Amino acid sequence: MQKLIINGGRKLSGEVAVHGSKNASLPILAAAVLCNSEVTLLNCPKLSDTYAAMRIINHIGYKTGFEKNVAVINPTGECEYEVPDDLMREMRSSIIFLGAILGKCGRCKITFPGGCDIGARPIDMHLSSLRKMGVTINEEYGQLDCCCEKLKGAKISLSFPSVGATENIILAAVTAQGRTIIQNAAREPEIVDLVCFLRECGAEIEGEGTGTITIEGIDELYGCEYRIMPDRIVCATYMACAACAGGDIAIKCCRPHEVDSITPVFEQMGCFVHSVNDTIYFSAGKNLRSVDTIRTMVYPGFPTDAQAFIMAALCKAKGTSVFVENIFENRFQHVNGLQRMGADIRVEGKVAVIEGVNKLYGAKSAAPDLRGGAGLVAAALGAEGKSEISRIHYIDRGYENFEISLALLGADIHRSI
Ligand code: EPZ
Secondary structure, three states: OOEEEEEOOOOEEEEEEOOEOHHHHHHHHHHHOOEOOOEEEEOOOOOHHHHHHHHHHHHOOOEEEEEOOEEEEEOOOOOOOEOOHHHHOOOHHHHHHHHHHHHHHOEEEEEOOOOEOOEOOOOHHHHHHHHHOOOEEEEEOOEEEEEOOOOEOOEEEOOOOOHHHHHHHHHHHOOOEOEEEEEOOOOOHHHHHHHHHHHHOOOEEEOOOOOEEEEEOOOOEOOOEEEOOEOHHHHHHHHHHHHHHOEEEEEEOOOHHHHOOOHHHHHHHOOEEEEEOOEEEEEOOOOOEOOOOEEEOOOOOEOHHHHHHHHHHHOOOEOEEEEEOOOOOOOOOOHHHHHHOOOEEEEEOOEEEEEOOOOOEOOEEEOOOHHHHHHHHHHHHOOEOEEEEEOOHHHHOOOOOHHHHHHHOOOEEEEEO
């Protein structure tokens, strides 16, 4: 079982480039299945999740290639419609293939993607929306057998602006008959990136980034070359690592405006953030201060994916900080690992209260999930002594060469096999 070994206390300096977005690349890889010719994706992150998505694409019969962050998918011809449980379970977002495979061949047989450590993560909105588009869905023993003669456009109002449900509806609607209108759609930048990719393939979509998205179904989507957006959560993770460890870093190849809801939190902590074009210059404050209550919200609010590593940065911030986790019901599992390092955190339901302490101490902990693992790494960088973080396969799901990038910034971190 691989671990990350970190000797904390070393300030970070230098520059780091942000890789392509996991949460944009996964729906775009699924969308590529809908095309009638080759798709080339630039800036595709090399993550275990993107490899898992490629395995699903290969399983349904399409060839893929992946070299130096360039992914090539050849989705010509008919595809298989069944995705086995072992592939579905590799990642939560495998559900995103449902809309794409239905759009491609009118049938899709999958198993429930299952919840993961951060919550039950039901798919009721995905399924009810697809039913409105004419899909019949038989649920039996954890299997979903979905089919439809021809997907039909529909007016769909989401009870919650679910990212995944919005993406699945878009993928089912782009080649459906007629118009689909999604009300209360998710506004995340990853949705915008998916729509930009589909438009490059010939899709007729409007309203991305707003709460109402309109899709005019067309007959065919053409392959194209597309560059995936940078990962805004990875960008914020490096800011948190510098806040924990101290020092000054430059974060390149990012989109500063996409972390506009996170930057003010670092500034309130006493850090200095300055951006020029696609680079953020970040200086950790000397003595971090507690911040006003942070409530996780849908975009453009404070993102739930940043909660764990911002909490790590607040463990040594003088005063009391409060988080309210409004998106997932079980997203404080990293608290245990932070407490092992000496953090003073109390959790009550969806509220976590952090009392800043003077020091954190190196300790053994286990990554509970993807962003929780990143939070433990950030905290360990600023802890005194040696930390060992296990179950780092979670971290590998969303961070490409994470420990190598941190070591290049001056951290004493390595992966033990
Ligand atoms: C996406 O997950 C992201 N994953 C998550 O990032 C991110 O945290 C989340 O959006 C919120 O921004 C990918 O894009 C691959 P949701 P998703 O559907 O689509 C409930 C990371 O760390 N819900 O917006 O699963 C759900 O339980 C990951 O990179 C239903 O109740 O998120 C949750 O409480 C973690 N029924 C809330 O909505 C449904 O049918 C938000 O879920 C669908 C969702």
